[in-house]
Amino acid sequence: MGSWWSSTPPPPPLLSEPWRKINWGDKQSAMQRVKDYNPQTEGLQLRILLHGPVGAGKSSFINSVQSVLQDRMCSPALVANDSHYSFTKKYTTYKFEKEGQDTFYPFVLNDMMGLKDSSSRSKRVHVKDVKRALKGHVQDGYTFNPESKLSKDDQHYNPSPSANDRVHVLVSVIDANTASRMDDKVLNAIIDIREEASDLEVPQVALLTKIDKLCPEINKDVRNIYKSKKMKETMEKFSKESGIPMNCVFAVQNYCEEIDLNSDADVLILSSLMSIVNAGNDFLNKINASNVY
Ligand SMILES: Nc1nc2c(ncn2[C@@H]2O[C@H](COP(=O)(O)OP(=O)(O)O)[C@@H](O)[C@H]2O)c(=O)[nH]1
Ligand SMILES: [Mg+2]
Structure with a gap:
């Protein structure tokens, strides 16, 4: 029997072996994989739609991708420092230029405020608009209106979307710090949007952000991400509640002013980006082959 002063030491926060392997220290290869990515048919473009509270x-992830690909801090997507207000109003396609070449990577990112957060003043985008975006009917410049859906007469309504206009992978972007205790409204919205996507056979994945705030060991060293028990628990709980399988849940620490990024964080961004691209690639090729948009 232990004396009153002895208490069991807390369990170690890290597992001895990571449960997901990342090739840390090899940013070059991670970068090369992204550079080498090409859809089956030339001219095809993989569209990734980010949605989340x-x-x-979301904007930080777009900036992070741009920064890693350009190897310098970039901010193509405006990042809000007041997270209660959404800057993301107009539907925008973000393209990434291939360095030193006059071409773009064959993938693009869009983001939309698909979910309402209970603490936020902003409203959720009309679920019919999400479906229209998935099908490629929403053109750049459209401002989502929670009160009314996009009208077929609107100048931003695309009546005949091509394979490239459609969304090929839907990414739910969630703050890792709230992922294991999500607001019911947010969770229900994720599930609603996932249903729309499933109807259209659009693959779905999730991206957890702000992992630096989730666990001090990750904050100290990003390489600890897949050893962190807290991270594993968070992902498992999120996966269970959202219905997104564990192997479709990825994570990043975004480029933000307050954080010193390093090549490990870059490797994680590139690896998560590549997993997202891979998740959408088969669908892109399939709808292109079937010619049914
Ligand atoms: N510490 C930390 N902060 C982040 C991370 N990603 C985003 N943020 C911050 O979270 C806030 C909201 O980010 P933003 O990209 O505008 O969110 P959006 O509304 O989904 O586009 C900003 O202050 C970001 O700097 C991250 O990985 N770590
Ligand atoms: Mg934004």
Whole structure:
């Protein structure tokens, strides 16, 4: 029997072996894989749609991708420092230029405030608009209106979307710090949007952000991400509640002013990006082959 002063030491926060392997220290290969990515047919473009609550880190992820690909801090997507207000109003396609070449990577990112956060003043995008975006009917410049859906007469309504206009992978972007205790409204919205996507056979994945705030060991060293017990628990709980399988849940620490990024964080961004691209690639090729948009 232990004396009153002895208490069991807390369990170690890290597992001895990571449960997901990342090739840390080899940013070059991670970068090369992204550079080498090409859809089956030339001219095809893989469209990734990010959706998630205001402040989840969607714009920051777009900036992070741009920064890693350009190897310098970039901010093509405006990042809000007041997370209650969404800057993301107009539907915008973000393209990434291949360095030193006059071409773009064959993938693009869009983001939309698909979810309402209970603490936020902003409203959720009309679920019919999400479906229209998935099908490629929404053109750049459209401002989502929670009160009314996109009208077929609107100048931003695309009546005949091509394979490239459609969304090929839907990414739910969630702050890792709220992922294991999500607001019912947010969770229900994720599930609603996933249903729409499933109807259209659009693959779905999730991206957890702000992992630096989730666990001090990750904050100290990003390489600890897949050893962190807290991270594993968070992902498992999120996966169970959202219905997105564990092997479709990825994570990043975004480029933000307050954080010193390093090549490990870059490797994680590139690896998660590549997993997202891979998740959408088969669907892109399939709808192109079937010619049914
Ligand atoms: N610490 C940390 N902060 C982040 C991360 N990603 C985003 N943020 C911050 O979260 C806030 C909201 O991010 P933003 O990209 O505008 O979210 P959005 O509304 O989903 O586009 C900003 O202050 C970001 O700097 C991250 O990985 N770590
Ligand atoms: Mg934003």
